[in-house]
Amino acid sequence: MTTITETIEIAVPVRTAYDQWTQFKSFPRFMTVVKRVEQVKPNVTTWVIGVGPVRREFHAEIVEQEPDSHLAWRSLERSPSHRGEVSFRPVGEGSTSVSVRLEVEPRGVAGALTVAPGLTRRVVRAELGHFREYIEGLGEAGGAWRGIIRNGHVRPVEPEPPRSRVPCWPVG
């Protein structure tokens, strides 16, 4: 198990930083190794990451999410598997400390090669920097998902969510 922790301070309010982080599909716009992200469900995302011509796809489950506080995920693949947490902490007025903690468990030779800890640490640090440049430059988030996730279960955003979004009658 390799653990990597990186922290960065960003000059936007915590809500802005958090909201932008929930917009996973926008990550390829400012991150270098993230090529594509699909939001399969509120708690499941598919990521394509790559360097040069090499591409790797994995699926991640968000297991905990608390607005303006933290978000924890784990990969659904068993090899190599990883889990992580990003936390948001207000620092002074209008600034946020964003910390990423990543635990990687390489299994097998291939797994070990693809998750060399030094490289992973540099990538995490660089991508956090890209996130800071992006959100500080824009000043406001491009969207937000304010739902809560506990133990992998989504809690509705509103106490009485609209029940008309999908057909609600028996389907034989």
Add this chain to the structure above:
Amino acid sequence: MNKRPGEQPKDELTVTPPKKWAAGVPAVVHALEYSLEQTSPLKTGVDLLTMNQVGGIDCPGCAWADPAPGHRHRNEYCENGAKHINDEATTRRITADFFRDHSVSELSRQSDMWLNHQGRLTEPMVKWPESDHYEPISWNDAFRLLATELNSLDSPDEAVFYTSGRASNEAAFVLQLFARAFGTNNLPDCSNMCHESSGFALYETLGTGKGTVSLHDLHHADLIFLVGQNPGTNHPRQLSALEQAKLNGARIIAVNTLPEAGLLRFKNPQKARGVIGRGVQIADRFLHIRAGGDLALFQALNRLLLEAEDARPGQILDHDFIRANTSGFEEFAEHVRAISWDDVLTATGLSRTQIENVRDDVLRSERIVVCWAMGVTQHKHGVPTIREIVNFLMLRGNLGRAGTGACPVRGHSNVQGDRTMGVWEQMPDSFLDALQQEFGFDPPRAHGVDSVNSIRAMREGRVKFFLALAGNFVRAAPDSEVTEAAMRNCRLTAHISTKLNLSHAICGRTALILPTLGRTERDIQAGGEQFVTVENSMSEVHTSRGRLKPASKLLLSEVAILCRLGRRTLNGKPDIPWDRFEADYGAIRDRISRIVPGLHDFNRRVARPGGIQLPNPVNEGVFPTAVGKALFTCNDWEMPHLPDGHLLLQTLRSHDQWNTIPYTPNDRYRGIHGSRRVVLVNPADLTELGLSEGQHVDLIGVWTDGADRRAEDFEVVPYPTSRGCAASYYPETQGLVPLDSVADISNQPTSKGVVVRLEPTAPRPSTSPG
């Protein structure tokens, strides 16, 4: 039920050992063999290479989901899908001469297979009351006849409009719109006979009638249950998802009365390990359960989980999920703790150790998916069984998380979408209000009839007009003799069809055949080339666009037929733009987007690769039930009363068959060749019944009405079915399923739980093929 002459096998029955694996190279060979027998190499190539591809043809076969765009194989189809699509693309044609040569009476005695093999229907035909032959009729006259007949009914409720799962969203929407504008909710569909129990159980307990899983969930599950389903034959592409799950480390538990090949091992013909290797083992554990024993099994598992929680408090159940999202846990727990192990073991035919082993698998698994099909739904306790499966999933929070959920596996391409479009006899006021607001008429509010009640109404003369949008109602419905009499009792029956089947020959006094485009064919209307949309079992709505030249210039699309019917019958009242709908299906989708929740901006969104994923509220933490929470339920059951000397029969499809249509008299996986008139019985039961292999028997259905339901002259095949259970092919044995033998709540025929006895067939003079 005498044999239809066409059912006479050309060869004698031969029986070989059942296969222990599915697919592999033989699947490719058989698919290509049948395809090339039916159509040209070019059409075969076009069909197969565009099938289930983005922008291509959606397989008209099962409703299994496609992988995401970019992750599909070049050959994204299965053996049975390939056969099915090229069965439609056949180069054989039925013309007016055919009907001159064959009377309706003669056709009514032919087999399903013979009728299907005659080819595609090419022009509208009518059978007048005084005639025993179909004869050509112009489309204009056909619509005039339909409109006149409909408008002469004493009440709109004397008409029934049936939908098969092949119909597109657009056709289904137009059909229900027409029916309601005409004044009736009589909209039975094939769902009434396959997954109605799933819809009712899921809607009641979770607030949505649809399954909650995606392919991602299956791929990443730790444990998958396959209950009462046969993926190798009925949903072969599911095997690819199961293979992926196994490679990711999942365990699979198959629960079935038959050790079907596809439950045991899968040789993926697109992978080297499937072509030259041993493939992938599917089931790690096979529970050879008695028919109808699934409710008892899941109740026993639930009791064991509660007891495990007693032993290790706070470590077994997902208390957070139960507290936050569910209602009724205490009552459920009290109820399930009181079940009797003796009853469970009798109902399931399993040992307590076997069930405890499953409990141990469950406790080792963080993510569980339960898949089921008609082996669960087509029983008297189908709805309670699925409710108990929901209880099981909820106990450990296996709903809404990644890799978890409820997965009803539906059997026909757009059966789920047709229901989304409002083809249901009991649509809620919210839908009817939206229809009223959009089209300016007041839809009828009284519930209509489903499939079983349609047959009752036709039998009793309360329904006089029957129109089917695709399908083969006479053969799909239960109690064949009753259904046939009901159809013959109608003043007019009409079928929108691609190919000939018995529903054209066992028909009303006046009967119409309205030939239509197949899914494989280009659909060009006044507004240009059209596509249709469908919804798969995992709530993905996407396009389907045919590529082949239509089988005849005189074919109209399903949408065109229904629009012309609407225009001619309703005569502008209410004012519905039928012409515009026919010219441009996008205009229909615009209306759907304003009526069906979740399909807003339909045209733009469905054009994207992969289409629209309809959200499932359960995956968003929303349970839109009456109380706003998921419901634990208390489910009771009675043991099926099986007198001595009787067996519980299930009707099933062979591997070489699509729904009611067998392609050959073989069932490759089960080792049956040359005849379909066989009954599969456990060897120990045969000994007990004093019967022997190869003996010819009549199957006699036993029901409370005392009616004589008999399927004659079936050959006995010893087979590893569960003790006390037998199996025989559908639709030949549909006549044994009493119309009144239905699942509680869903009114679905109980085709997997028919009490029969076997009597040696009396010698009789042989009949010659007609």
